[in-house]
Amino acid sequence: GRGAANCLVRDGWDVVVADIDLDEAEKVAAEIGSSKVTAEGVDARSLDAVKQAVDKVMDSFGTLDGLVNCAGGRREPKREFGDSEPEHWDLLIDTLIKTTYIGCYSALPVMLKQGHGAVVNFSSAAGLRDVPPHLRQKRSAVYGAVKAGIIAFTQAIAQEVGTQGIRVNSIAPYRSAARGKSEADMIAMEEREEAEKKGSSRRSPLGRLSNIDVGNAVAFLLSEKASHISGSCIDMSGGICLH
Numbered sequence: 381g382r383g384a385a386n387c388l389v390r391d392g393w394d395v396v397v398a399d400i401d402l403d404e405a406e407k408v409a410a411e412i413g414s415s416k417v418t419a420e421g422v423d424a425r426s427l428d429a430v431k432q433a434v435d436k437v438m439d440s441f442g443t444l445d446g447l448v449n450c451a452g453g454r455r456e457p458k459r460e461f462g463d464s465e466p467e468h469w470d471l472l473i474d475t476l477i478k479t480t481y482i483g484c485y486s487a488l489p490v491m492l493k494q495g496h497g498a499v500v501n502f503s504s505a506a507g508l509r510d511v512p513p514h515l516r517q518k519r520s521a522v523y524g525a526v527k528a529g530i531i532a533f534t535q536a537i538a539q540e541v542g543t544q545g546i547r548v549n550s551i552a553p554y555r556s557a558a559r560g561k562s563e564a565d566m567i568a569m570e571e572r573e574e575a576e577k578k579g580s581s582r583r584s585p586l587g588r589l590s591n592i593d594v595g596n597a598v599a600f601l602l603s604e605k606a607s608h609i610s611g612s613c614i615d616m617s618g619g620i621c622l623h
Contacts, residue, residue: 381450382408383595384500389414391599394441398422398433400451424451424479430486443494446602447487450502451479461521472526480530484537484548491546498602499537501550503530505617508552527552531613538611547610549601553594554617 381397385408388395395417399405402421409419422433437444453475480501491497506520507527531550538548597614600606 384598387595387599449483499548
């Protein structure tokens with residue numbers, strides 16, 4: 381989210397950073413340091429809250445040209461499928477795919493009325509196929525299923541609204557720094573994995589984490605440079621996922 385906001389402001393967008401934690405949203409806005417970015421406290425799991433945020437954007441700017449659905453935050457440890465419980469599914473469904481649905485459900489009517497707009501939904505490399513399970517998907521049945529669902533949802537919506545000038549795409553990031561998960565933490569995790577079993581660190585062939593790359597992908601997909609791209613998912617695994 382931070383990377384997307386930075387890249388969009390850089391490219392001239394007026395950006396509203398919406399987050400369940402207003403302090404974090406304001407922190408990101410302050411870091412960017414531009415009059416073109418504002419912060420709002422929004423619970424992306426609440427249809428009413430998201431609709432109110434969309435209304436506020438329209439009141440302030442008169443148009444809604446892009447939507448980025450990137451709510452997330454894993455709060456459950458990875459576990460074998462047999463150890464998963466219904467509440468684990470409910471948590472990730474609410475946090476990941478339901479928030480994507482609510483964002484689209486709230487924004488698309490506005491974009492359809494305008495006759496233009498673009499959406500980027502955050503999936504994950506965990507939602508992609510053709511990767512040896514021991515490298516990535518072991519103990520990720522719940523997370524992988526939800527992230528794959530976001531890709532399928534994106535494709536379906538893109539088919540429905542494309543004829544009316546709206547583009548909908550997704551991206552599938554791999555490991556990157558995030559709130560509560562610094563780059564140093566991620567590198568340390570890879571080193572622990574590699575120490576336990578050689579070749580198990582899931583480190584990408586590029587040898588680094590994806591950082592600003594994610595923001596650049598979002599900015600590209602929302603721009604006119606991607607005017608003929610819709611229903612696609614950009615694999616940002618750095619070469620881990622080969623199709």
